[in-house]
Amino acid sequence: xxxxxxxxxxxxxxxxxxxxxxxxxxxxxxxxxxxxxxxxxxxxxxxxxxxxxxxxxxxxxxxxxxxxxxxxxxxxxxxxxxxxxxxxxxxxxxxxxxxxxxxxxxxxxxxxxxxxxxxxxxxxxxxxxxxxxxx
Numbered sequence: 001x002x003x004x005x006x007x008x009x010x011x012x013x014x015x016x017x018x019x020x021x022x023x024x025x026x027x028x029x030x031x032x033x034x035x036x037x038x039x040x041x042x043x044x045x046x047x048x049x050x051x052x053x054x055x056x057x058x059x060x061x062x063x064x065x066x067x068x069x070x071x072x073x074x075x076x077x078x079x080x081x082x083x084x085x086x087x088x089x090x091x092x093x094x095x096x097x098x099x100x101x102x103x104x105x106x107x108x109x110x111x112x113x114x115x116x117x118x119x120x121x122x123x124x125x126x127x128x129x130x131x132x133x134x135x
Contacts, residue, residue, distance in 0.1 A: 002061065006098050015105045023060040027102075028111035030063040032119065035091040039068060040083070043099070044092040088116060 002021040005014055018024070030050075034042055042049040043063070051064040082093065089109075092099045102108055 006101060011101065011104065014101050015107075018102065018105055019060075019107060021061060023055065023058065023062050024105075024108050024111050026062040028108055028115050030065065031091075031112055032115040033065070035088055037068065038083075038086070040093050041067070041069075044086075045094060047094075047096065047098075088112070 005017055005021065009017065031043075034044055039045075039049075042065070049065075049067040051066055052061045053064050054061055086093065090103065
């Protein structure tokens with residue numbers, strides 16, 4: 001069902017229903033960590049090196065990190081210039097319909113920014129949290 005939602009739903013349907021399948025709070029925490037680690041060998045790159053866990057109580061999926069040995073930008077995808085342009089608002093390096101759609105869901109983006117604000121000192125996040133110039 002989640003795959004059908006990602007590939008077949010309209011943007012409005014996806015935004016309205018993604019929280020039926022994903023624990024958005026847990027997804028935001030996972031994304032905050034992989035974005036901070038600049039892990040382009042996982043979900044933000046070729047879409048590998050994670051597990052999806054289906055919680056039997058909530059029937060929602062959560063991401064579980066796996067194989068993080070190429071964190072901190074050690075997995076070279078694209079040019080250095082392209083990697084420098086990645087941000088919290090668009091942290092992935094390759095085409096990803098899932099991430100394109102997920103990062104347009106206001107509830108997830110709000111959770112993600114909330115996790116980042118709670119985790120990092122404000123003096124370190126002011127540039128990182130700045131919206132992109134074209135927003």
